[in-house]
Each structure stands twice: as C-alpha cells, then as structure tokens.
Amino acid sequence: MAGPFTPGQVDFTQNLAAELTQGNRTLVMVIGAVALAALVVAVVLVRQVLAAREGTDGMRKIAAAVQEGANAYLARQLRTLGIFAVAVFFLLMLLPADNWSQRAGRSAFFLVGALFSAATGYIGMWLAVRSNVRVAAAAREATPAEGEPEKDLTAVSHKAMKIAFRTGGVVGMCTVGLGLLGASCVVLVYAADAPKVLEGFGLGAALIAMFMRVGGGIFTKAADVGADLVGKVEQGIPEDDPRNAATIADNVGDNVGDCAGMAADLFESYAVTLVAALILGKAAFGDAGLAFPLLVPAIGVLTAMIGIFAVAPRRADRSGMTAINRGFFVSAVISLVLVAVAVFVYLPSSFAELKGIGDDAIRAHDGDPRVFALVAVAIGIVLAALIQQLTGYFTETTRRPVRDIGKTSLTGPATVVLAGISIGLESAVYSAVLIGLGVYGAFLLGGTSIMLALFAVALAGTGLLTTVGVIVAMDTFGPVSDNAQGIAEMSGDVEGAGAQVLTDLDAVGNTTKAITKGIAIATAVLAAAALFGSYRDAIATAVRDVHANSGELGLSLDISQPNNLVGLVLGAAVVFLFSGLAINAVSRSAGAVVYEVRRQFREHPGIMDYTEKPEYGRVVDICTKDALRELATPGLLAVMAPIAVGFSLGVGALGSYLAGAIGCGTLMAVFLANSGGAWDNAKKLVEDGHHGGKGSEAHAATVIGDTVGDPFKDTAGPAINPLLKVMNLVALLIAPAVVKFSYGDDANKGLRIGIAALAAVVIVAAVYVSKRRGVAVDGDDGNAEKAPRPADPAVVS
Template sequence: MAGPLTPHTLAADPVLTDGNRLLVWIIAVVAVAALALAAVLVRQVLAADEGSDSMKKIAAAVQEGANAYLARQFRTLAVFAVAAFFLLMLLPADDTSQRIGRSIFFLVGAVFSAITGYVGMWLAVRSNVRVAAAARAATPEAGEPPADLTDVSHRAMKIAFRTGGVVGMFTVGLGLLGASAVVLIYKADAPKVLEGFGFGAALLAMFMRVGGGIFTKAADVGADLVGKVEQGIPEDDPRNAATIADNVGDNVGDCAGMAADLFESYAVTLVAALILGKVAFGDSGLAFPLLIPAIGVLTAMIGIFAVAPRRSDRSGMSAINRGFFISAVISMAGVAVAVYAYLPSSYADLDGVGADISGHPGDPRVLALVAVAIGIVLAAVIQQLTGYFTETSRRPVRDIGRSSLTGPATVVLSGISLGLESAVYSALLIGLSVYGAFLLGGTSVWLALFAVALAGTGLLTTVGVIVAMDTFGPVSDNAQGIAEMSGDVHGEGAQVLTDLDAVGNTTKAITKGIAIATAVLAATALFGSFKEAVDTAVTKAHPGASDARWLSLDISQPNNLVGLLFGAAVVFLFSGLAISAVSRSAGAVVYEVRRQFHDHPGIMDGTELPEYGRVVDICTKDALRELATPGLLAVLAPVAVGFSLGIGSLASYLAGAIGAGTLMAVFLANSGGAWDNAKKLVEDGHHGGKGSAAHEATVIGDTVGDPFKDTAGPAINPLLKVMNLVALLIAPAVVKFSYGVDANAAVRIIVAGVSIAVIVAAVYVSKRRGVAMGGADDMGDGDGGGQDRESSGSTVTA
C-alpha cells in the first residue's frame, strides 16, 4: 500500500482469565510429561547391548570427539549470547519489565536450544553402537543358531527410532514449557518477551546448524575423496584417518544441529502465533496457540511407539510412514475436539478483541480448525513429495543412478535438475497453504495472518515424530560406520545396516523439507507480527514534518524493490559462504589424510594406526572459525537495510529472503539427498556396484551434495527466522528514527554504515582465508596457506 501505514485498532491488553490460566498450567504439565517420556526412552535405548570391545572402543572415540567439539562450540557461542543479551536491553520496549524479560528469555531460548542439541548428540553417540550390535546378531558365531533376519532388522530400527523419539520429546517439551512459562509470568506482555525467547532459540540454532554442518561435511567430503576415490577403500574403512571425524560430524551436525534447528522452528512458530493471537483472539489468543502443539505432544508419543516394523512392510520407511500418519490423524481429531470445546461460535464472544474483529462475520472455530488442518496436511504432503524425489525405490533417484553410466558430469547435472524441479513443487505447496490459510481471515488481515500462524502450529503437531525421523538418519549412518570399522558385522548384518542407512537418508531429506515449510509459515506469521510492531510504533511516533515515504510498502518504489533484491541476495551469499567454508576445510582434510597415507605406509597394510585426532581437530577449528561471518550477515543485514532504506524496504527484504530461501533450501536438500541415495543404489550392486566407474561417478555426486543437504540447505531455515526476528526487534527503532518528531537521519546513517562495514569486513576476511592444505608448499601461491594445523592435543583414538 502507498503512503504511511494505517495503525491497527489494537485490542485492550488482555489478562489471563482463571480458565485460561488453568489451561496454560495443564499445557505446561504436558510439556513436563514429554520430558518424562524422554527419560523413559533413554533408559530403553541404553539397556540395549553395546556389542564387541572393538565396537565400544570406536564408539568411545566418536563420543570423545563430539563432546570436545560441542564444548568448544558452546564456549564460542557464549560470547555471542552475552553480547546479544545486552544489545537487546538497548532496544525499545513499553517498559523496563518487558526489556529485562526479553533479554532473560533470550538466554532461556538459547539454553533450551543448546540442551535440545546436546541431548540429541549425547544419546546418538551411545545409540549408534547399540544399533550396530543389534544388527550383529544377524551373523551369529559358529555353533550359534541363525537369527531371524527380520527380527534383527526390526530390533535395530526400533533402537534408532526410539533414540530420535528422545530428541523429539525434548524439542516439543522444552519449546512448549518455555512458551507456557512466558505466558504465565508476563500475561499480556508475553508476546514482547517471547520475541527474545524465539530470537535466542533461532540464533543459537543457526550457529549450531552452520558449525555442525561445516564440521560434518568437511570430514565426509575429505574421507570420500581420499578413501573411496583415490585409495579405493570402503567409506568407513579404519585405515582412513577421517572416519572418526566423519562419524563425529554426523552427530554434531545432523543430531545436535538439526535438533536445535527444529527446536527453534517450534519456538519461533509459537512466538508468531502468540503475538498475532493476542491481536486476533484477545485473551484466548494467549492460550489457544499453545493448546494445538500440546495435543501434538500427546499424539507424538503415540506416533513414536507406533513405529513398530511389521513383516509385511516393504522397507523400514513403511513403518516410519505409518507412525507419522497415525500421529497426524489423531492430531487432527484431537484438534477438532479442542477447537469446538474451547472457542465460542462468534468473534463477538471472544474476550478482549478489538472492534474491527469482534464485528467480523463467521465462526472462529471454523477458521482455527481449517487453518490447523492445512498445516497438518502440508506436513503429510511434503513428506510424500520429498520421499518421492529422494527414496532409492523411486524413479528420480534411479534415473540419477542410471546417469552414472556416462560419468560424474551427468550425475551432477541430473541431481541439480531434480533439485530445481522439486523446489518448484514444494514452493507451490507451501505457497498455496499460506494463501489458503490467509483467505480464511476474509476482510481482516489480522485474522488472516493469525490463520497462517495457526497453520504453523498445525504443522507443529507432527514435530515430535519429525525430529525422531531426522535423528534416526545419523544414528543409522554411524551404526554402519562403527560396524565397518570394527569388522565385527558382516554378511546379512551389514546389509541390515545398509538398508537402515538408505532409509535414514530419506528421513533426513523429508525432515529438511518439512523444516523449510515450518520456516516459511513462521516467517510469514512473523511478517504479521512485524506489521503489528510497525503499526504500534507509528501510533507512538507523533508524526511531524518527516518524509513518510520511508514507511510505504509500495513495491513500485525503487527503495523497496532494492530491498527485495537484497533479501534474495543475502540467501545466495549465505549459502555460498557455507559451501565455501566446507570446501576450504575439506581441502585441509584431504591433504591431511593424503599426508598420513604417504608418511605412514603401514596404515594401508594395517601395521600402523591413522592419527584420527588430527582430522577431528582440523574440522573443529575450521567449523568454529567459520561461524562469525554467516552469523554477522544474518543479524546485521536487516539492520543495514532497515536503517538505510526504510521500514518498507525492510519488509521487502524479508519477502525476498523468504521467497529465495524457500526455493534454495529445498533445491539444496533434495539434490543432496538424491545424490546420496543414488550412491547407495550403486553400492547395492546396480550399474556395476562398488569399485566401478559408475560408483566413482556417484561418489563425486554425493560429495558435491554433502554441503548442499547438510550445511547450506538446512542452515537457511534458521537464517530466515533470525532475520525476521531481528527485523521485528528493530522495527520500532527504525520507525522512530525515520518518521515523526524523533526522526534523525544522522543516527540512521551511522547505524547503517557500521552494519555495512562489519558485514563487508567479515566477508572479506572469510574470502581471504586460503585452503590450508598442510603447508605453503602445497598451496602454490602461499596465500593463507601457512596456517598452523597442528593438533591441539586431541586424544581421539580408535
């Protein structure tokens, strides 16, 4: 719209009624029950057998490396958290209580995100050896009766999925507990305080996602290029010095990083729903958005236990699909009961809403139920769509496998084309879902935006099972690695783990697809929260003679179109920085592994052990070193755009980032997942099998896809939410200094100038880093190649 924004007629600040307060307390108890179930599942997983001594020794090395990395990462991130805590204190708020609460719950959100990630890693590095030990039963010792192969496969799968169930319960339990606590403590002020809670969760998740992604893919790419391609040895051969780092990376990237990512998706969606709920549904809007995911917690418990493989199942994916759909159907039924039991039949009967909504025709129960249903159906459809493009039994992956017969170039081309095509279908589904929810609001933009947020909470009802699906992947991958390194699992037992790993690749791709859907729904809902913050700030600005064009959202204005382009460009730059970081670190790993093979020829004949700790240390140092640039870009780019080009340009910037980010994230995730499973397809004996030219081609495709699907792609999810939350937090200040009696061009220029200078400096420093490949002689030009890569004392051995 042209001209200044028209302030919304906000409802009088509601307070929790006794009934709503009791409901929120019950929701908090449900959250605690989820954590209690997690404890039960932990005991079940740890009760399983750990296997042979060699398997335990390898698992202990992985545990040591993962713990060391996360400890160093948390120490690094603590600096960012403390700085953000005090910066939040400087941003405008209605009163001191809000400002303090926002900063405190910023730390709570960050700590909860860290706990979720750490628990995911802690249990995964203990579960992997137990899954491998369960598969070992398929190849009994001489004199022992043969085991039932189906039973063995089911037992291994159950251990891996129950591990994911623990992480799922922590995700939904802590997310719901944090949001409930804010509502109970701050009541009408809860939405403002929740901005800090969501920002803390999103910021930490982005750092963990980027750092863990760089670590895991640097090790994976380095291990594959030297081990598989150059030396012709298996992926997890113990002679490869990068194998321990590769297994560590699976846990710090896919377990810790993805768990934190999905936790912040959960938290940020709740934040957006509660902010808009206060405007659209008044008092009920502070409780109802919590009720929907609370139902999801209960149904997730059922869904996790429903993943019980049957003999009639075509693959492990059948059991996982069954658990997911059982959870989704029960959630839908539970939500229907809750909606009609809790909400009135008329908007006029809602307590504390504004006059523009109380007079709105229609039934709030219908709006809520249909919006939530849209979110649940979206999750189910994306699950099937992503599975189609990434499962080994489907045509797209088989086509990539077939392309390997003509070399690596066609493998790469077919994977890129698959990713680009799949991104279109996913974007259409997400876009139609957002628009369908938006239409439910009729003439009220606030009801429409709240419907979008409710669709997000509907998708959250499946998050417990989705997180379990995601963690299942790296646990299965690690189990196969431990089995291969130990040499104690072979024959049918090894095939069980190979099959589980292929299923795990698909579940990881599916969860990435659903994660970007939650990111778009949350970002769109936060867009509404952003508008509400702007409207409130404009009302307080007491406009004077200032130029109001800085507030216009008209896309025909050049400054707004520039903001749109900048938002899309930041997604590309962020992705490029992440992939470049993996490339640099992987180069160092390649040279280190090559050096060890060259300097210690006894490694290949088994008379010498590789120095695993050196590779772990390289990956740790590089991952932590590379964190700053993408983090500064995500936080400061919205600041630079908002203070230089105005609030309208900032809104356009967010729109550009959401659009480009959606397509980019799905493209990267699906291309990478399809390449990975095409490699599995060839390794299962198709097109010449292991060691063939087709195998080498798919290994190269998988290597290209590794940073796509596990670093840059999933990191876009928290990137979108971090930028939206930063925009939401700075919106009042941007309005204040752009419009009204306090307009101050000097302040805007200084803030924008400093932000741009920091971004440029960070990117410049990042691009100046060379690929430290063991020494200046290996670098050729000597630029940045002399970095010290000596081990810092890591004692990781196997």
C-alpha cells in the first residue's frame, strides 16, 4: 500500500493568496448579521425566562445558595484556565506558519475561541441557576393553596416545561451565534488565510470545553454520588432532602457540569466543524468554499429559532418528549428545504464553473456541485435525526431497555449494573454503525477525488450543525428540570401534583441529556474525520515545503507498518486511560464527600430531626478543590500524547494514532453515555412506583446502578468528544514541525527525540501524581485507609 505523498501529488495550497470575491464577502457579512440576530433572540428569551415568578422565600434562599456556589466554582475554574490559555497563546506563536499574519492571527483567535467557549458555558450556568427556581414555582401552581380554585394540571406542566426549554434556547442561540460570528469574522479579515487562523480558534474552543467538561463533570458527579450513597442508601432519605449536606453541592454541580460544560462542549463542536469545513472547502470548492460552509449553519441558526419556539406542548402530546421531538424535526425539515434552495441559488451547475480550485481532478468531476452539497448536508441532518431516535430508544423510561433494567432491580444491584453495561455496549455498536454509514456515504460522493470526499464529510458535519441550536436547548432543559425538582424538595413548598409535574419533567430531561450526548458524539466523529483530512493535507504541504523524501517510512499512512500499528493502538489506549482517570477522579472526590456527609450525620444528630442545619459549604468546597486539582492530568494527556507519538514515531504513526482514538472514542463515549442514561431513568421508573417504589430493595439497587452511571454519562463519556478534537487539532498544528525536524533538510534527530521524551515524561508524571492522590478527610495525609468508619445507623437515627 503506497503512502499518500507521491511525487505527482496535487498541490492543494495553490491560489491561497486569493481574496474573497465581492459577492462572497457580502454573503459572509450577511451570515455575520444572522449570528448577531441569534444573540438578539437570546436576549429576548432571557427576558421571557426572568419574567416568570420565583416562588416562595424558601425556594429563593435555596436558589441563591446554588447561584453562589456555581458562580464561585466557575470563577475559580476560569481563573485557572486563563493562565493555561495565556501559555498556549505564546506556544502557538512558536509553531510554523506561512507568514507572521497567520501566526499572530492563529494565536489571537485561539484566545477568542477560548473566550467564546467560556462565555457560552458561563451564560448557560448563569441563566440555569435563575431558571430552575422559576420552573419549580410554575409547577407549584398545580397544588393551589386552601381556598384557591383547582388549576389545570396540563397547563401548569406546559408552563413549567416552556420556561425550562426557553432557558435552553438562550444557550442554544449563544452557541450558534458566537460560533458563527467568530468564524465569519476570521473569514472576513483573513480571507484565504482563514483556514489556518481558524485552527487556533477551534483549539481555543476545544481546550476550554474539555477542561470545563472534565472539571464540571468531576464536581457534579462527586456531589451526586456522595449524596445518593449516604442519603438514599444509608439514611433512607429522599434525593434532595435538605438534611443531606451534599444537596447544595449536587445542585451546583448540575449547573457547572451539565449546563456550563455541555454548552462549551457543543460550542467547540460547532467551531471545530466549521474549521474543518473551511480548510477543506477552500481546496475542494475554491472561492465558494470559504462562504458555503458558513451558509449552511447560518440557515441552521434561523431554523433553530423556529424549532425553539415550536416546542409548545399540546394537550394531545403523550409526554413532554413529544413536544421536544416536534421542535427538533420541524427545525431539521425546514433546514433541509432551505439548504436545497441555497445550494441551487448559490452554487453553479458544474465543478468546472467553480473559481479558484487548484485540483484538476475536481474541476473535471462530471457531477453537479449543487447535488453534491445538498446530499452531503442531508446526510448530516438525517444522521442527527437517526441518532436522536436511537438514543431515545435506549434511554427513555417508556422503552423496553430501561424497563428491562427496572425489572432486574428485583434481583439486586449486581444485575442492574450488568444490564446497564450490556445495553450500553449494544447501543454503542448501533450508533457507531450509523455514524460510520454517514461518514462513508458522504465519502462516496467524492468519487475519485479524496479531497472532495473529505469535504463531503465536513459538509455532513455542517448539516448536523443545523440542529445544534435545538440540541443545546434540549440538553440544558435536563439540568434545569433536575434542579427545579431539587429546589422543590429541599424547600418542601411543592407537593402532590406539582411534585409529580417536576418528576415527569426530570425524566424527560434525562432522556434529552442522553440524546444530546449521542448527537454530540456524532458531531465529534464527523469533525474529527474532516480534521483528519486537513491533517493529511498539512503533511503534504509540509513535505513539499521542506523538500522531504516522500519515500520515508515515517511519512506513510500504511497501516501494515509496525510504527503505524503501534500508533493506532496508542490512540485507542489514550481513550481508555482518559476515561479511567476521569472516573477515578470522581470516585476519589465522591469518597471525600461520603466521609464528610457521614461525619456531619454522626457528629450532629440533630440534623435528622431538623434541629441542626448541615454544613453545605464544606461539601461545596471539597468538590471545588478536587475538581480543579484533577483538571491538569487529562488536559496534559490530550495535548502531550499526540506530541509524543508524532515526534517519536512519525507523522504516519500520528495519523494512525488519531484513527485509533476516533474509532475507540466513538464506541466508548456512546457506551458510557447510554449506560448512564439508562441506569438513571431505571431509577426514575422505580421511584414512580414500579417494582416496589421508593424505599424498596429494588429502589436501592437502581440507586447503586445510577451512582455507577453518573461518572459514565456526565464526566468521562462527554469529555471524550472534546478530547478527540483537541488531539486532532494538536496533530494538525504540529504536523509541519514534525516533518521539518524529522525528514527535512534541517532535520534534527536530537531535538525531535528530546521533544518526544519531554512529552512522555510529562504524561507519566501527571498520571503518577494523579494516581498517588487519596481521599483527603479532615486534613489528613490523603490516605483513605485512615478515614472514619461509617456511622452506626442506630446512632444516626
């Protein structure tokens, strides 16, 4: 099998000096205006949400405590990440670029991407902690005070759901608005140089998203697992009982993990997909390739507005999920229709009419670029719809998989765990096959041109982006509903029908969170596959620029070569190591929470009869410190592993490394997300009265399953998405340097080995330090063996 860099290879970097045509410049300016319109709609939705009532004094006090904890954590996290971002800014200045303008722009827009990603996450958290109390207050109307007339339960449920979904709509509009605005500004300022500058924009978004995903995930799941294990299992009190010292931390975690983390995650998916589409678009579509990849998601912005407002529950709806599905499919169908109109208006009828293409094979392609683009985008839209339905099947409470897990609770926690793992493994296969078919279907559109085929994959990614506005709204809906139920239970001011309204919304929210994770994974794979093509092009350019020998083994992507096979295995291994580190971090932090909550129950027996108040702040502080402490290791692994592989084994092995990570990461992410989602809803199923209901042995078994699934679905699984894109972008950025120092005229073997060794040492040291950490209790030396034993239940009660 020949390597990809043969002497007759086409130079895909021709005509990069070309500027945007006046028509394309005008179109990009219109797209930028659409992005600004999305931000205006976000402001309108914020006003609608904040106009709702906040409920009782007790509910407002609890909401204020959650707001204070979330703000404090996110502020500390962003200060920590700010230092890291500044360091990467200067490192990017050292990497090769065609000119100083590209180098400076790449570093500057790295900071812009990081800032936009952080802002998206912060806005999501800021509104969510103000919306949850309003959702709880709306549900409270279902239980009128004495003397008040009975309220229409359906109308109350619809009102609460609308507030929660409009909150998500704000985050969705910010995600698509800021993502499209950033990319449009880069294209307007840098024109044909935009793809190189956008690499920095995408890296900034991906790095911050990964840190926010990992840190927020560790915080939220440590608090959640600790609260469940002591509160539900040991003390037999409800999930959000105010006597549990971990409840405030749990509600804080939902916002910094699910709202802030997932918003940043989907923003970086948006940004990175646009990066890949614009890099490949210039090579495949010439001048039009710098505008058309922005036009598709701009249409998605408009249809997302329609989809968000279309989520208006009706009396005939079977559940809240029916209304959400309706909004999603309305948005998807309208997107497809508008994209069809756009391609036939904007694109010519033959590839020969496209201007600025440097590849004769593409120019001679006998297909119709309009049909090519429409089918590629349609593949992405259809893929999103299929993933949505497939994930819903495996995680909804009304479907067989979750009901089967519920039945296994009658035989204990072991069978619950086994059933959840088996469902997660099975669902990962179906999702991977769907994603694989989508990628391959797009790839086939390119015919004999590899660059055109890769651009088709990128366009499929932009097609999937047309649904992102609604997807983010669906995701934020979950934690807002969860927090609303927590505030209602802790305050004791929502009972009866109102409490059931919130329980039903929470179950729908669990499903929407699982669905959005599935679609985020599909987006990650499409973006990674497209970036893989960009990586291939970057190597070809570097080989030509440094006059490298194209016959070098280290330059070949031939998988039969041992060094490439080793790279493939290492790519898969990093996904396992990353997942293990994230889950272990949750385990350690949750252990500290468990010991702290037990200590408070033991030393303050008045907590159980409400004569003493728990120390909520101590648990929030434990989760904050542990989450920030654990950020370094997965971040260093994501950045340093590609550097170690590339400089030691060559760019061919680095390409194989990326392939291994993409393949393994797809399966692992879906497995973790769907297992966790199914366990969570199986618990909800039992709590609704099935198999003995709350307080039964079956309930205890599903709580154990849910605690196992928590770090699966909300920490390790979602963090794999930005991991894949960070590693792809790092590989893309270092590829020219690897070629230069390994195979060029000024090859420096000593420097190359030194860089690889340093990266490997950093990884080993980070993992070693992480593994040495124990569960710190009351300031001891971190040895979990010295932690106090569980309190005697008789003493506690």
